[in-house]
Amino acid sequence: MINNNKRTLFFHFKGINDKKQKMIFTNPIHEVVAWTVDEVRQSLKKILKYTKQGYYAAGYIAYEAAPAFNKTYSVCDAGDMPLLWFGIFPEIKTQDLKITKGSYELGSWISTIKQQEYNEKIRTIKSAIKLKQTKQVNYTMRLKAKFKGNDRLLFDHLSNAQNSDYQAYLDTGRFKILSASPELFFKWDGKELTTRPMKGTARRGRWLEEDEENYSWLKNSSKNKTENKMVVELLQDELCTVAKESTAPVSSLFNIEKYPTVWQMTSTIKTKTKEDASLEEILTALFPSGSVTGVSKSSAMDLIAKLEDSPRGVYCGAIGYICPGGEAVFNVPIRTVIIDSTKGIAEYSAGGGITANSQEKEEYDEVFAKAAILSVKSVPFQLLETFRLQNGQYSLYEHHLKRLQASAKYFNYPIYIKKISEALQQFNVKRSNFIGKVRLLVNKHGDVTVEGQPITERVNQKKRVVIADRPIDRTNVFFYHKTTNRSIYEAYSDLINDQIDDVLLWNNRKEVTEFINGNIVVETNGKKYTPPISCGLLPGTFRAQLLKNGEIEERIIYLNELPQFSKVWLINSVRGWVSVNLYLSNS
Known part of the structure; x- marks a missing residue:
């Protein structure tokens, strides 16, 4: 046990009453730390003794602590992080985390595994499934980046980008844990135990129709339903060991939840626990969550230990708090960044459940869909x-x-x-x-x-427009929605001067998209065309009316085609049709 009163822990969790609450833990009277598997349960008993004396405990249990609860579970060597870390606190404060002024520098995220090696490991897992050695394996990979600066500010960006229900910031000293997890591991009020496994992911669409297509794909995906159902059945079996009636009914199955970057499939299981059930028994039954291991758990974890190139640490373990009297809420630490302040390295992990029907490219894409949170900076907008x-x-x-x-x-x-x-x-x-x-x-x-x-009407006045000197990022959702967040267009404002009125944008495929202030229409052989939304553009209202009337058609327009068009217009709902002269340079 270590005494250090400089630690700060912040939780923004849905609590026992299912309402989100912000909680700050500061000035711990003790820190309980376990470095070896043999120390984990002993440390947990100390923590529970404190909570019975009226204290709060908050912290984490690393994935590699699993053999403490079941000796048949295989894991990698633990690495530099403790297997368990909890602070003991005399009180909590229901307030927000103070974000001090400052900044941070975050380098490029680099995967520790190449796609070819990733594909080989997926094939290894599928071979094991074919041989009936296991049914499903949750294989994950690491992304690393250099980091220095204000880690609380990075947490603020991550939590705003994900807007999830189980966010936590833990300053444990050398390691800072920034969790924007959407997944509940379990919550227990001493009588009822609830788990909500999350299995099945689809990337959010960029505009509403594409978004709804992705939602429907996930909702109807037999692969994701199979994956989710396997985990549900595993957790039901595990919950029965602590259940009062030896049953754990599913209260909801295959719910689709919306987050800023992904759609997630979740299911909920609830059961009344035995009169003499303890938190140690619950962790013994459930840890680590079946949603991040596979089915069967023991065989899946054996493959994970052999195939993953480094320990998971806090990722896929549990982060949470225990109240006086034993009430507890823990998340599954996915969407979580671990900062090693000694080495100046940030680590983020992501993965997915591999089944017999898994496709290598689809699984690899899912990893980076889950990593999209890393590049999203939430900005207020109307x-x-x-x-x-x-x-x-x-x-x-x-x-x-x-x-x-x-x-x-x-x-x-x-x-x-x-x-x-x-x-x-x-x-x-x-x-x-x-x-x-x-x-x-x-x-x-x-x-x-x-x-x-x-506005002053302009009669027969052509706009002078320069072609952008760099492509847009067509994955940025703000190109598809009209909002006050104009930063995506302001990035090209340096090209506008006394001689240039607007800028023609294009994407990384060299497809023309739109002007800063309107859609583009071109004419050739008596027909008028405008790019499809998928190129990366705002679906203008005047554009919509012209398409509805059949006055224009959609087709991809490439940069190198521009000289062949007889006419080019900028169109919008305020000015209507505005003729354009295009220039290669603003000089």
């Missing part, structure tokens, strides 16, 4: 629609509302159509004979703001 108002009429009103509702559904923003209609009407009543553009803004709470300014 949804935005820009109308043309003329003679008391909002142009393309229905198209604007349809697009607004689609983005609101995508980002989980509440939309109140009556409130929006009233706000627009109120703005209109006060401005007779007004010709201008009107901005409608909706924030994440559904609050509405309307603002506008007059």
Whole structure:
């Protein structure tokens, strides 16, 4: 036991009552640390003794601690991290984590395993499944990056990007643990035990229709359902060992949950525990979670120990807290970054369940879908629609509302159509004979703001447009939704000057996408074309109307095709059709 009162632990968990709460633990009276498997259960008993005396305990159990609970479980050597670390605290404070000013530098994330080697290991697992040595294996890989600076700020970025239900920040000294996990391992109030395994992942789409397709794919995926059901049945068997009636019914199966970067398939199992059940017994029955091992657990863990190139550490173990009296909530630490402050290295792990039907490319893509959280920096934004108002009429009103509702559904923003209609009407009543553009803004709470300014009509004036000197990132969702987050366009503002009015953007496939301030339409042989949304562009409302009327068609337009088009237009809902002269350089 070590005394160190400089530690800070933060939890933003759904608690026993299923409501999210922010909790800070500071000034531990002791730290309980286990470095070897033999010390794990002894340390756990000390922790539980403290909680019976009225103290709180908060910390983690590493994946490699598993043999302490079942000697048949195989794991890698533990590495530099303790197998168990808990602080003992006299109280908690229900407040947010203080993010001090500063910055951090995070290098490029580099996988410790190449794709060819990854594919070989997946084939090894599938061979073992074919030989009936196991049914499913959760194989994972490591990503590493150099790190220095404010780790709390990185945690803030990760937690905002994931917006998950079981987030935790643990300062254990040398190691800082930044968990943005969406997965509940278990929660126990002394009578009822709940587990919610998460198995099955699909990447979020970039716009609503693509997003709904990905949702439907996951919901109907037999591979992911099989994977999820295997884990559910494993956990049911394990829960029965501590259940009052020796049963563990499934309360929900194959639920699809939405997160900023992924769709996740989850199931929930609940059971009443035996009168004399203890937390040590529960951990013995369940640890580590079957969702991060495989089926059967022992054979899957044996393969994991042989095939994975390094220990998992906290990843796939458990992070949580225990209250006085024994109530406990633990997550499964996925979507978790571990920072070794001595070496200046950050580590992130991701993986997936491998079954007989797994496809190597699909599994590899799933790993990087789960790693997308690393590159997402959440920025506050409002949804935005820009109308043309003329003679008391909002142009393309229905198209604007349809697009607004689609983005609101995508980002989980509440939309109140009556409130929006009233706000627009109120703005209109006060401005007779007004010709201008009107901005409608909706924030994440559904609050509405309307603002506008007059416009001067331009007759037969061509826009001078330069072709961008670098591609856009078409995976960035903000290209597909109209919001106040204009940073994706502001990145090209250096190309605009007194001689240049706008910039024509293109993607890494050299496909033309859009202008900064509108969609593009080109003409050849009497036909007009505009790029499809999938190239990376905002689905403009005027564009939508022209497509509906059959005045334009969608097709991919490549950069090298531009000279062959007889006409090029910039189109948007405020200005309509604007002819364009294209330039290769802004000089």
